[in-house]
Amino acid sequence: xDRSILHLLNADYTFVDVRLARHYGIPNxxxxxxxxxxxxxxxxxxxxxxxxxVLLVTSAANRTSPVQRxxxxxxxxxGSKAPNPPPGVETNLEETDPxxxxxxxERMEQHRTNAVCASCHNIMDPIGFSLxxxxxxxxxxxxxxxxxxxxxxxxxxxxxxxGPASIRR
Numbered sequence: 414x415d416r417s418i419l420h421l422l423n424a425d426y427t428f429v430d431v432r433l434a435r436h437y438g439i440p441n442x443x444x445x446x447x448x449x450x451x452x453x454x455x456x457x458x459x460x461x462x463x464x465x466x467v468l469l470v471t472s473a474a475n476r477t478s479p480v481q482r483x484x485x486x487x488x489x490x491x492g493s494k495a496p497n498p499p500p501g502v503e504t505n506l507e508e509t510d511p512x513x514x515x516x517x518x519e520r521m522e523q524h525r526t527n528a529v530c531a532s533c534h535n536i537m538d539p540i541g542f543s544l545x546x547x548x549x550x551x552x553x554x555x556x557x558x559x560x561x562x563x564x565x566x567x568x569x570x571x572x573x574x575x576g577p578a579s580i581r582r
Contacts, residue, residue, distance in 0.1 A: 418490065422460040422581045426451050436465060436552060457553055457577045462486065462544065468551030471541075477549050479521060479541025486540050486580065495537055499529055518542065518563060539566035543574040 426449050427437070434442035437458050439450060457463050471482040484495045515523070521538055525531040545564045548554050555562060566574045574580065
């Protein structure tokens with residue numbers, strides 16, 4: 414319909430059937446036919462960044478990926494290509510020592526201590542961290558296991574991000 418990108422980011426409706434409505438936590442939807450439902454002003458499902466398909470495709474196989482989510486938004490919504498990692502830079506951030514058990518955020522912060530890595534990650538990661546309340550398949554959560562989700566971050570220009578609403582703004 415040739416609408417503004419702002420409508421794509423802030424749409425106050427979505428289309429769901431009973432299964433997707435259950436996944437999104439939207440009550441009173443019955444049946445297998447998709448229908449348009451209006452979303453509350455504070456719904457994390459507003460706009461494209463709250464859609465399960467986007468959140469799933471920007472996750473790793475077994476966890477969320479702030480990097481992939483941030484990169485997807487940069488490239489697909491903002492039209493800004495994120496560079497590939499330089500040769501020889503370790504990109505596997507999986508925890509290999511269970512006795513250390515660092516959070517994904519802690520592993521990303523460690524990774525950004527390398528100035529070469531930080532130059533890109535300081536742009537992508539804050540966007541992705543603001544979407545951490547969505548699990549790898551896009552279901553809303555307050556906790557990751559026993560740890561409360563920290564969906565706060567700060568862009569390189571000092572803009573504070575807290576959750577998906579801040580990305581839409």
